[in-house]
Amino acid sequence: MKKIRTDFQTLFSQYEVDFLANLRRVLREPSVAGPKTFGAPFGVGPKRALETVLQISKEMGFRTGQVADCVGWVEYGPTEDQQSDYFGILGHLDVVDVEDDWQYAPFDLTRVDNYLYGRGVLDNKGPLMATLFALYLIKIQNIEFQQRVRIIFGTDEESGSRDIPLYLQHEKAPIAGFTPDCKFPAVYGERGLLDIQLTLPVTDGSGQQIKALDGHFDKSFIPDHASLILADGTVKHYTGRKAPSNAPELAENVLPPLAADGSQLTGQVGQFFDWVTTTIGTQTTGQNLGIDFQDTASGALQVAFYGLSLENQSMSCHLTCRYPISTTEDALLTQIQTGLLPTMTVTVKRRYPSQITNPELPFIQQLGAIYEADTGLDGTPVTTTGVTYARALSNIIAFGPSFPGQKGIAHKGNEWLKFSDWQMMMQIYYDALIALNAKTDK
Structure with missing residues (x-):
């Protein structure tokens, strides 16, 4: 300068x-x-x-x-x-x-x-x-x-x-x-912003395998520490590197490795974690969800995977999608729906159009x-x-x-x-x- x-x-x-x-x-x-x-x-x-x-x-x-x-x-x-x-x-x-x-x-x-x-x-x-x-x-x-x-x-x-x-x-x-x-x-x-919660009901009792999912999960940043505490007393700690939610590619997100370990569990809980690992994982542009939209003015869509939760007999993951100005919310939600497990639901927590x-x-x-x-x-x-x-x-x-x-x-x-x-x-x-x-x- x-x-x-x-x-x-x-x-x-x-x-x-x-x-x-x-x-x-x-x-x-x-x-x-x-x-x-x-x-x-x-x-x-x-x-x-x-x-x-x-x-x-x-x-x-x-x-x-x-x-x-x-x-x-x-x-x-x-x-x-x-x-x-x-x-x-x-x-x-x-x-x-x-x-x-x-x-x-x-x-x-x-x-x-x-x-x-x-x-x-x-x-x-x-x-x-x-x-x-x-x-x-x-x-x-x-x-x-x-x-x-x-x-x-x-x-x-x-x-x-x-x-x-x-x-x-x-x-x-x-x-x-x-x-x-x-x-x-x-x-x-x-860009447009869509903050969503993807939830799978756990009806087979497999949620009892988990005692707690601990960590500070907030929409404003990608977490750098978390713990998976199992009912048998096993405790797994994860540490990474924090970044703002609008720069997920700069983070070392602790949630993908936690989900990968959770995929070894049985029943619907294991199925949920396996889906998270396979479909979201460490990706920050949503390729496996089929939402990797992009345009010349904005660049590629951005996914921030910022939270996991087990509550009310349901497993949920929390994502923020920042989508190009040429993409619509309806197109984004429609595509997300096609990639979900059969009983999964989408809840929009926040929405800001472009x-x-x-x-x-x-x-x-x-x-x-x-x-x-x-x-x-x-x-x-x-x-x-x-x-x-x-x-x-x-x-x-x-x-x-x-x-x-x-x-x-x-x-x-x-x-x-x-x-x-x-x-x-x-x-x-x-x-x-x-x-x-x-x-x-x-």
Whole structure:
């Protein structure tokens, strides 16, 4: 990538210490979703993170507001009376929970050379704060904007994005904008996502061979540890390598070897594990299920095998399928049905259809041009496997924060962000906001 532009470097260096201190304040709030309580619909942690960010924004002199106790906003530019439309930046302050796979304090900011560590430093507190700091650098220079810019801080993206509908009940949607919660360059399309549970009823009593299936199985990541505990006292432990569920190919999944051992059991339980081993196994593109769809824009379909369970006299496996933008959910489900055992059923746990925005829209093309100018890299719009807030609002696309080649960092221990990348993305957002919103002499 190109070097940071000199004038931005000079400006950034004056506030670098303050920016890092404020980022630390936000990372220190353990904003994992929790039980609903008074004034905190998604738990105390996310609400405290929101209040911290709004306090920082007030200290910077921004107009701020809060909606439904779960979404905050910061504004710069004309007041609403002067200009009702606004350009939006939408990100989230909630984070996934942590396990015991951290070398550094998860709810803090640790800097080691060029690396920043902490839960949310990449997903999504670090990039979202980068947009706030970029806007602050614009504000202190008194650069006038022709329309309002509003940064919107959500608190429920990791648990279903229930916050944005609440925001839209009280506030109009932005006319355009981006979410810094994916990758560079501009992302014009997000694949469809289907989270399914494949279940086989166990009616022959063979489930009694298993005492427990232990492990932390969550839709957000591929597990790196699990145990198969048999009724005869045999305990088999499995360890691997964790990866986010949108990068299963980077994981060493512990579930396929567990299923392979389970296939040695008798009856329907053994039959189920044998089917899992043969049909799913270590594949991440669904070949044996016949769902290895692909297209030029998206690439190959992606399967994340993230869970196994034995409950209510049934065996289940849990998969997330991220399918190309040219594939339909009906086509995917129809094909999956053809590959099941006779008494197996499919339950859809989550579904998100593909989201596509016209990549030729002027603001998308302009974002691509700014990215190219600042980094020297190709700015042609792309698609993603991710699910972002862009699905919640029209004319919102994902734009950053990860640079090409960076994948599989979030949702696991020692989440990191390069300091130099944080500075670069801040410059990109700084330049983008000026180019898209600043007043020009005519």
